Amino acid sequence: MGEFKINQYTKSGELFQRAVKVIPGGVYGHLGPSEGCAIPISAYPIFADRAQGAYFWDVDGNRFVDYMCAYGPNILGYNDPDVDAAAAAQLKRGNCTTVPGDVLVPFAELLVDTVEMADWAFFAKNGGDVTSFAVMIARQATQRKKILMLKGSYHGVAPWTQKYGYGGIIYEDVCNNLYCKFNDIEDFKRVVEENKGEIACFITTPYHHPIFEDNALPNENWYKEVRKICDENGIVLIFDDIRCGFRLDVKGSDYHYGVKADLECFCKALANGYNVSALCGIQALKGYATDVYYTGSYWMSAEPFAAGIACIKKMREMEIHKALKAKGEKLQSGLKEVAASNGFDLIISGEPAMWFMRLNNDYTTMVHQEWVAECVKRGVFFTSHHNHFINAALSDEDIQFTLDVADEAYKAVRKNRPDFH
Ligand SMILES: Cc1ncc(COP(=O)(O)O)c(C=O)c1O
Structure with a gap:
């Protein structure tokens, strides 16, 4: 057993079943599981209950450190x-x-x-x-x-x-x-x-x-x-x-x-x-x-x-851009280190305030998807295909929490992928 609770999404699933009956696609566009590339779907929440600062909570009560920031709008922190x-x-x-x-x-x-x-x-x-x-x-x-x-x-x-x-x-x-x-x-x-x-x-x-x-x-x-x-x-x-x-x-x-x-x-x-x-x-x-x-x-x-x-x-x-850059750099260097300590080569590109991640040698992106899913299940919301966003409410504790989750997530992936380098 790892240190972090593994999220369950019972209420999200029930609500999605109701949604598909009355809304084309259930949840359409980039916030939906399909365009949002929520793979495997069982790892992701579908509906939010509330948000504050650097977090949102889903309808099952799970909290996420949110690195998608509503795909950009959240810059100061939710509910500033x-x-x-x-x-x-x-x-x-x-x-x-x-x-x-x-x-x-x-x-x-x-x-x-x-x-x-x-x-x-x-x-x-x-x-x-x-x-x-x-x-x-x-x-x-x-x-x-x-x-x-x-x-x-x-x-x-x-x-x-x-x-x-x-x-x-x-x-x-x-x-x-x-x-x-x-x-x-x-x-x-x-x-x-x-x-x-x-x-x-x-x-x-x-x-x-x-x-x-x-x-x-x-x-x-x-x-x-x-x-x-x-x-x-x-x-x-x-x-x-x-x-x-x-x-x-x-x-x-x-x-x-x-x-x-x-x-x-x-x-x-x-x-x-x-x-x-x-x-x-x-x-x-x-x-x-x-x-x-x-x-x-x-x-x-x-x-x-x-x-x-x-x-x-x-x-x-x-001067928000300076704070976002510093937070982004701290997080991203930490993520690279955690990946390396588990034998993975994490490639980071883009600007620190809006970075993109993938794994080296992961030609189908399957391994990276597995890691992202393991992070989301433990309360760190990343995506596997899109750039991420930093917001000003993200604290050093949130960054440390993220790195600890990332480490456990890489270990979970490593169990199933002993030969991947
Ligand atoms: C670079 C860029 N241009 C345009 C758009 C479209 O914006 P909206 O979805 O608000 O219409 C987006 C949305 O993600 C975007 O990222």
């Missing part, structure tokens, strides 16, 4: 008291009203003051709302059709972001998409030359964080060259900062990597889980943004704006 108080106060005044709450303006002012490249800000709900808006603005500004993006990147679920052959996608949805390789400037140049005068925008994540693959940071000249080629060819440079935003630098991930984007998309960490996304842009594109008709029933909700103001102020004051 300052953000929640600002949201509650605004909710009392009004939320979804006929004309927007006055809090819209200071929120935009604060974002413009915080994000280095921003001359203006526009708000919506999800990340995909603002990546699509950014592409529409670029098309309006350039009067061109084509969209250049990285192979393997994710920009949401709007039809243009998907692939031909996926459910519900027709050829015309994606026929203007072009793809290039990250960090390969010759490939970038080739695509631009082959489509001279036809490319509206290059939309890119700040660094490359595909699923199931090592994540890659930009090499030294990548953005210098990309910016130059975009300028020479009238291509709008869009940073999709939805996942990295505020975790690398509160001034924007373009600033972090020493480049200035023309449009920058934010969502996840913007309001610590309150429902708002933002597009920031440069002055030269402001008029084109006005030309595009774009809105939604809840896009002017005042409660998330108040939460966003409190969240940004707090992130700025504490």
